[in-house]
Amino acid sequence: MDETVYDYVAVGVGPANLSLAAQAYQWDTVCGLHLERKESFSWHPGLLLPEATLQISPLKDLVTPVDPTSPFSFLAFLADQDRLYEFLTADFPAVHRTEFNQYLTWVSERLPSLRFGAEVREVSFRDGAFVIRTDGAQTRSRHLVLGTGLTPRVDDRFRTHLGPTAFHAGEFLTRGPQTAGRQVAVVGGGQSGAEIVRHLMTRPDPPRGITWISRRPSYLPLDDSPFTNEFFFPDRARAFHRLAPEHRARLLREQKYASDGIDLPTLEEIYRRRYVAERIEGRTDWLTLLPACEMTELAGEQGHWKLTVEGADPADSQVLDADLVVFATGYGYELPAFMTPLASRLSRTGGLLDVHDDFRVGWDGPDANRIYLQNGARHAWGIADPNLSLLAWRSSLILHSILKDR
Ligand SMILES: Cc1cc2nc3c(=O)[nH]c(=O)nc-3n(C[C@H](O)[C@H](O)[C@H](O)COP(=O)(O)OP(=O)(O)OC[C@H]3O[C@@H](n4cnc5c(N)ncnc54)[C@H](O)[C@@H]3O)c2cc1C
Structure with missing residues (x-):
């Protein structure tokens, strides 16, 4: 058993938790571990069609919206690969998803906190720490960050x-x-x-x-017009989060074709x-x-x-x-099976998880141990939640919530 008690263990390394790892990298006071079941990084490999393009600006990458000086930005990747001038000259109306996948993979290769080939089987809570079990290993952490994506x-x-x-x-x-x-x-x-x-x-x-x-x-x-795109601003997500559940549900229906x-x-x-x-x-x-x-x-x-x-x-x-x-019938959020030991301890309203303003999920455990949720709270944060647009911002909120009591 790994004796370290990590500040946090993040489960799943898709873009959401990769953003968290990239932002946490510069804080040597925080000790995080990111576990991913795949053997190496890949972004929705089953749909990485050669002609498919990103539906947002590549500047809404893992870091730029919250830290444009980060070494893990899309522009830093282009420069590192010696293709920045050609990229600018090519002037694509939209970036190929295969290229964005290369960028994400490039970031994943530079972060020591990622561990691949580590499928989380069970998470429990004992003696003031989360206990995260993978095949053949057990890890303890103060906080837990769920980033396992959506289910087909x-x-x-x-x-x-x-x-x-x-x-x-x-x-x-x-x-x-x-x-x-x-x-x-x-x-x-x-x-x-x-x-x-x-x-x-x-x-x-x-x-x-x-x-x-x-x-x-x-x-x-898709409604990709300028005013509609303001739904994908942090302030709009915060305003959505402050609304009553029935009001949120109505807006989600109205805004469907913005995403x-x-x-x-x-x-x-x-x-x-x-x-x-x-x-x-x-x-x-x-x-x-x-x-x-x-x-x-x-x-x-x-x-x-x-x-x-x-x-x-x-x-x-x-x-x-x-x-x-x-x-091609979409995706939805399901609490992962490894959370079964804690599932009944999470608070819900109308069957949906209560996700607070730093993306922590309400639970009956100590406040010093928190469970954060990436990309599982469309009901609470609006249509931008499953999207890349606010990913850097959400990871930054989670990271600062973790850093706050260090
Ligand atoms: C084909 C496709 C294209 C998209 N394109 C865009 C786009 O252009 N613009 C946009 O804004 N949004 C887009 N999205 C929406 C969203 O940005 C992506 O789905 C994004 O990948 C979500 O990131 P994530 O990290 O939350 O989840 P995921 O990318 O799904 O990553 C979750 C990770 O968790 C791992 N995992 C799951 N369970 C475990 C476990 N028990 N133990 C360890 N690891 C586990 C999985 O293997 C996976 O790697 C797209 C979605 C899809 C499906």
């Missing part, structure tokens, strides 16, 4: 069918399915669904046909490629668009699926064939 969502009706030819979009590249010459159904009309449809349409060896099913009335765009729509360039590219296929090349059955429709049943077996799809009028339901079904 697939409707319960379809879960039993999950496998090599029916899976969540987040596994698209890691599964590496055969799509050439196949009939592919993409379920879900948000950004991931659009990115997969665009990817399939741009393949040199494309599918035989693509069906894109969305419950939304159309393939709706959940499809970026315009992706929509335009799909539209143009469809035009070329249908109008110029005469391939009218290549892309089947089914907005305002719901997949209500999935039958058949791996590789030979029958999808029942209903529109507003159930009498118009149709049964479609597909070789491959991709569920």
